[in-house]
Amino acid sequence: MKKFFAKAYIWVLLIVMYAPLVFIAIFSFTQSRVLGNWDGFSTKLYENLLTGQMQGNASLIAAVENTLIIALVAAFVSMMLGTVAAIGIHNLKGRKKKAITFLNNVPMINPDIITGVSLFLLFVFLGFAQGYVSVILAHITFCTPYVVLSVMPKLQRMNPNIYEAALDLGATPSQAFWKVLVPELKSGMVSGFILAFTMSLDDFAVTFFTRGTIGLDTLSTYIYTDARKGGLTPELRPLMTLIFLVVLILLIVINLRQARQSKLNVKKY
């Protein structure tokens, strides 16, 4: 009986949580411009989205491209910067380690709007033209801490001597880095990359403040402007549905990977 109530509670919560998403997904399969009107089944919106043929809304495609490019570049740079930083921090001691770990936490504690406003002021102060580059720099700022946090546990588990051994055996530091460190840290780096990528895709506030006035739109700023104008672009419905699916699949893959790794780790020891 208790079990029944517990299960029912979880399912009711899930149904309520997913109702809006399911609602969007259902109405992505009808052609009606107004959400909530059912004009019969149609995959027209998907076709429009995938072929980029939308009535006067080509900027949605541009926004999706911008979002993906920014997320890929920011996640890649964050992964490299964060991995090197994590190795450095791991080898620091005492007060220095505490200080840099604290600084690394600041972007994660700060609400997006503070990160956005403060970086906006930075670019104004430096006279740095705001656009693609400023948005990417801003995204690297809030993504890198997550990479550092994903790589750190791998470093703690790694045998500290193997890198030294590679150097002693005649590897150059860059060979030792690519052939010894990177393979050991790879899984943490990949998790960090995926985290950074989704954080970047997810962002609205920071992009909003650092994109300047050149008309650069990512998906979230596009949605914001679109919703303010009233009436969403109907092609957003299939787009959102696809994004939900991709995120769900990514998360399941990450979780299965982690489950497999923890099993492997158990076997190792």
Add this chain to the structure above:
Amino acid sequence: MRKRSNWSIPYLIFLIIFVVLPLILILVYALQDSQGGFTLANITKFFTDKDALSTFAVSIEVALENTILCILIGYPAAWILSRKDYNKSAVTIVLFIMPMWINALMRTLATAQLFTILGMNLGKGTLLFGMVYDYLPFMIYPIYNVLSKMDKSYAEAAVDLGATPWRAFWKVTVPLSMPGVWSGVLMVFMPTVSTFAISEFLTNNKIKLFGTIIQENINSSMWNYGAALSLIMLIIIGISSLMSKDKEQAEGGLI
């Protein structure tokens, strides 16, 4: 001696330019007038600006209500999810945390659309519902994390020693799970105060939160006042994270 600690130097420089300097700039701009002279006028303006003050009060109120609702709804969910006998599937947990990875704006818009089509009046009620909807995963996840790592034998020992299961839950499980609750509070309270866009969509522009007035000032080029408002928010964040610092243990990773 090869010093690999030096590898942290590029990131340290990066952090100083993109984290420390921007925060200092908030302070500098907050204490400047539009000509660049020193002034406290931006700070005093907030305390005499009825609009800003009432927005601030409303934001704190909404954030408190949202946080409490998230705990009340999220704690039981986290507890059930952490029990192996009630929930065996890892996919259920993924389903609960998945919304954290979807653009909040998108999810909010979907909720607002659903409200409109159901014929609900957009206002305080829908704002709270939408906020709980947006932030619930951020409460459930840290609590779930702590509960599932917790040593179950403590609660069992309490029951063996004669406590009722109910009493064991309140006296053992709940106190031990407080670090998770505190992380959840941190992840729900401040972000609620600082959201912009979300509250407008959920209330049809009827209710503004603190984040919105920061955004409005920055966008209408009132940088100094916008910076002063951000500074006030930063001070609150500082206080609230100090308050929860010893209560919250580092709960590594979000996934």
